[in-house]
Amino acid sequence: MGYILTQKRIAILGAGPSGLAQLRAFEAAELAGVKNMPEIVCYEKQNDIGGMWNYTWRTGLDKNGEPVHGSMYRYLWSNGPKECLEFADYSFDEHFDRSIPSYPPREVLKDYIMGRIDKRAIFKYIRFQSPARWITYDDNRQKFTVTVMNHKSDEQETEEFDYVIVATGHFSTPNMPYFEGLEQFPGRVLHAHDFRDALEFKDAELLLIGGSYSAEDIGTQCYKYGAKSVTISYRSTALGFDWPEGIEERPLLTRLEGNIAHFIDGTTKKFDAIIMCTGYLFHFPFLPDELRLQTHNCLYPDNLYKGIFFQSNPKLIYLGMQDQYFTFNMFDAQAWYARDVILNKIHIPDAAQRLQDIQDWLARQEALETADESIDFQAQYVRDLIDATDYPDFPIEKQAELFKAWLRDKEEGIMEFRNKSYRSTITGTMASSLPKPWLDIKDDSLEGFMALKFLAPKE
Amino acid sequence: MGYILTQKRIAILGAGPSGLAQLRAFEAAELAGVKNMPEIVCYEKQNDIGGMWNYTWRTGLDKNGEPVHGSMYRYLWSNGPKECLEFADYSFDEHFDRSIPSYPPREVLKDYIMGRIDKRAIFKYIRFQSPARWITYDDNRQKFTVTVMNHKSDEQETEEFDYVIVATGHFSTPNMPYFEGLEQFPGRVLHAHDFRDALEFKDAELLLIGGSYSAEDIGTQCYKYGAKSVTISYRSTALGFDWPEGIEERPLLTRLEGNIAHFIDGTTKKFDAIIMCTGYLFHFPFLPDELRLQTHNCLYPDNLYKGIFFQSNPKLIYLGMQDQYFTFNMFDAQAWYARDVILNKIHIPDAAQRLQDIQDWLARQEALETADESIDFQAQYVRDLIDATDYPDFPIEKQAELFKAWLRDKEEGIMEFRNKSYRSTITGTMASSLPKPWLDIKDDSLEGFMALKFLAPKE
Numbered sequence: 001m002g003y004i005l006t007q008k009r010i011a012i013l014g015a016g017p018s019g020l021a022q023l024r025a026f027e028a029a030e031l032a033g034v035k036n037m038p039e040i041v042c043y044e045k046q047n048d049i050g051g052m053w054n055y056t057w058r059t060g061l062d063k064n065g066e067p068v069h070g071s072m073y074r075y076l077w078s079n080g081p082k083e084c085l086e087f088a089d090y091s092f093d094e095h096f097d098r099s100i101p102s103y104p105p106r107e108v109l110k111d112y113i114m115g116r117i118d119k120r121a122i123f124k125y126i127r128f129q130s131p132a133r134w135i136t137y138d139d140n141r142q143k144f145t146v147t148v149m150n151h152k153s154d155e156q157e158t159e160e161f162d163y164v165i166v167a168t169g170h171f172s173t174p175n176m177p178y179f180e181g182l183e184q185f186p187g188r189v190l191h192a193h194d195f196r197d198a199l200e201f202k203d204a205e206l207l208l209i210g211g212s213y214s215a216e217d218i219g220t221q222c223y224k225y226g227a228k229s230v231t232i233s234y235r236s237t238a239l240g241f242d243w244p245e246g247i248e249e250r251p252l253l254t255r256l257e258g259n260i261a262h263f264i265d266g267t268t269k270k271f272d273a274i275i276m277c278t279g280y281l282f283h284f285p286f287l288p289d290e291l292r293l294q295t296h297n298c299l300y301p302d303n304l305y306k307g308i309f310f311q312s313n314p315k316l317i318y319l320g321m322q323d324q325y326f327t328f329n330m331f332d333a334q335a336w337y338a339r340d341v342i343l344n345k346i347h348i349p350d351a352a353q354r355l356q357d358i359q360d361w362l363a364r365q366e367a368l369e370t371a372d373e374s375i376d377f378q379a380q381y382v383r384d385l386i387d388a389t390d391y392p393d394f395p396i397e398k399q400a401e402l403f404k405a406w407l408r409d410k411e412e413g414i415m416e417f418r419n420k421s422y423r424s425t426i427t428g429t430m431a432s433s434l435p436k437p438w439l440d441i442k443d444d445s446l447e448g449f450m451a452l453k454f455l456a457p458k459e
Numbered sequence: 460m461g462y463i464l465t466q467k468r469i470a471i472l473g474a475g476p477s478g479l480a481q482l483r484a485f486e487a488a489e490l491a492g493v494k495n496m497p498e499i500v501c502y503e504k505q506n507d508i509g510g511m512w513n514y515t516w517r518t519g520l521d522k523n524g525e526p527v528h529g530s531m532y533r534y535l536w537s538n539g540p541k542e543c544l545e546f547a548d549y550s551f552d553e554h555f556d557r558s559i560p561s562y563p564p565r566e567v568l569k570d571y572i573m574g575r576i577d578k579r580a581i582f583k584y585i586r587f588q589s590p591a592r593w594i595t596y597d598d599n600r601q602k603f604t605v606t607v608m609n610h611k612s613d614e615q616e617t618e619e620f621d622y623v624i625v626a627t628g629h630f631s632t633p634n635m636p637y638f639e640g641l642e643q644f645p646g647r648v649l650h651a652h653d654f655r656d657a658l659e660f661k662d663a664e665l666l667l668i669g670g671s672y673s674a675e676d677i678g679t680q681c682y683k684y685g686a687k688s689v690t691i692s693y694r695s696t697a698l699g700f701d702w703p704e705g706i707e708e709r710p711l712l713t714r715l716e717g718n719i720a721h722f723i724d725g726t727t728k729k730f731d732a733i734i735m736c737t738g739y740l741f742h743f744p745f746l747p748d749e750l751r752l753q754t755h756n757c758l759y760p761d762n763l764y765k766g767i768f769f770q771s772n773p774k775l776i777y778l779g780m781q782d783q784y785f786t787f788n789m790f791d792a793q794a795w796y797a798r799d800v801i802l803n804k805i806h807i808p809d810a811a812q813r814l815q816d817i818q819d820w821l822a823r824q825e826a827l828e829t830a831d832e833s834i835d836f837q838a839q840y841v842r843d844l845i846d847a848t849d850y851p852d853f854p855i856e857k858q859a860e861l862f863k864a865w866l867r868d869k870e871e872g873i874m875e876f877r878n879k880s881y882r883s884t885i886t887g888t889m890a891s892s893l894p895k896p897w898l899d900i901k902d903d904s905l906e907g908f909m910a911l912k913f914l915a916p917k918e
Contacts, residue, residue, distance in 0.1 A: 055642070056642070057641045057642040057644070057648055058635065059518075059519060059648075059649070059653070060518060060519035060520070060526075060527075060633070060649075060650070060652070060653055061519070061526060061632060061633055061635070061650075061652075062635075063635055063636075063637070064740075065526075065632040065633070065740045065742040065744075066744075067519075067520060067524075067526060068519075133593070133744060133747075134592070134593040147747065149744070154753070155748055156747060156748045173520060173524035174519070174520055174524070176517065176520070176521075176522055177522075178522070182516045183514070183515070183516040185516065185656070186656050186658035186659065187656070187658070187659050188647065188659050189516055189518075190518070190519075191519070191520075193519070193520075194518070194519055197644075197645050197646070199645035199646070200645065200646050200647050281523075281524045283524040285524075285525075285592060285608065285744075288592075288606065288615060289614055289615045294613070
């Protein structure tokens, strides 16, 4: 092997938003003239960068027999304002050279996110079609041994690393509950993870189970593309939006009898298909217990110092394991912090101090009562990270206020909030408006969307 | 650990037909009074025994986030005569106490297969919901280290073994090719592995891609349950059966344009859903390269002495990795042979002799030209195994003749062959007949089927 033995070696698992943030963080350091950079290998299961943003028609297992990573669906539009995920060092204005509306569809948003990636610089680190198989850590030698399956060569690769950065996401492995009678239901039963094309459910009577983002977004999308009816069944709390005729909420499903669903309020309804919008599992089949994060979807997972360093072995770093208001720029904040620890610019304290810090954040999380408080909490977390590195400062708190406005706009009209516009916290530009409502724009391809005549921003 | 250190330890991966055969083989030895039996642990991913025969409504990933094992579909009927898989020591007559028809539906056949399992005796070996994570072999100590994920405890278990028996099957991981335009197809695209309930495709125009058992069986089943049309697209050779109005074959799909399929003969047709009947991958994500069988679906996989012992490490045993005419009793033959090697009743020769034996069989496989020859080849393979152990002899060659008759009956009428009856090679009993054609029997539950008034056997 050609590398100098004193050079650190870093494995990054995943080249989605988090993994790419980590690659960019190191790339930025190199450009800034940092010497003795570590050697980096990024292992990616898919055949391209982008993680969740790689739309695929495949469901279940991919062409290599590996679980499909993506939960992306064909007609997805951003469900939050683009101004809440805008990068300080790469604005929407810079990318599109014009003002675009606040809620872009999938391909448009992906175009922006990928626009700042210098593919030539980044790709050299990445080994595609190489899912992690098994990782061990040798306490004496302080090295990780990482084995991946390289499906291009059909051979495994085993290498040693000083740090492992887990950037594999946590919206890929469905949580799929059972309801009595599901095995006899004569239509399709799928998890939101496997939802792809809303047109499959045109004219169908659809049952969605779940009370969070997936249910509201898949429900409204199927309504948009011609589902005959959408019924959302919730366990404890209704989403409570002002639904149009054709979408309704009912309390929990208790059982199915053929194609008839029985709900806990005693009502029944016939359905053609069932979509489980019941969330995701944290799933790391490549990690032994002593390295495996065990958590649930929350704003501050336990056992991660600064939200990223595994408490019992801080050379193991987890990116993006939080529930997310902030996304891309939070991943950046984490990646820059992780980089500076690896480069010895930031020294992380001993286990007791780390534990204290974790417990402080957990106590603050425990005290959160409202969505607005949760947004502020995550903003403070990002602020805490950003202030410790040279990552370009950005108006985190202003973006937090936009998130709060977004929540209120959704309350005001779940079918209309995507017609709203917000002002960029980075450039001050006001977003332009859609020429017709989101509900009426069916061609949401990059070309189709960018060919729309956006209405000039209302300044 | 309570076991005696000189006692051998055996890990069996999977409690489906092959793994159960292995457990029964050891159980039979114990009942026969064999002393110093090895300690056996059987790890099973699912929550019950039966492997592929555990019907599940789930697709993609299971409740633990593991790939769903089963490719079983709801209305499956045996596609070969039950007389070809009848056990010498447990006849259909013994199980059902009456003559039943030759092609039973899924639940009926499962009832028979499971009927001879002494659950109390077998279950004590099995750790359910425990998929294998990673296996290594230490050359010096001659031990395997097996790590599994116990989803019941949410903790991994790592133990050492002298032998590992891989009985995880090879019809679980879909081979899913890409065709241009699939990502824009506005209906469901699935692999046969994810096919469950034919009623989902009632009134649909269905495209099936593939030219083997899955295509013919799913195609005829969907026709039976009301698909508007079934089109089977083949790569090289048409199935060539005498299809009824509503089922047709076309040469290979070249591309999709929206919901329009273009075939290589220049024809086009509109479809509502696409089912890929394109076979399966051999997938052992828990095995490092040096232990991993790399093969394709054939009657004699390379690198397996006697079709089961891994050539470079014969303490690693693979069951049921062949393409299968013979099934359950072939697995028995393999399991009894493997058992006798482990118990030192059979001594396997050195590597060079094993290689020679493998090469002899491969040469014979190479020379096979017809389906009848293939059936005889597999019968000879089973005979070779059976003759070396105390497994009860059974009329393998007569069952082979039944397979040949079955092929001819399919040729004669792909929609009618399941109405045929055959004579048991074990008891001599002639099967009774269905009171109406298979095509007209929609309730194929165990209760529904057994309530039918079967027509007395035509002796």
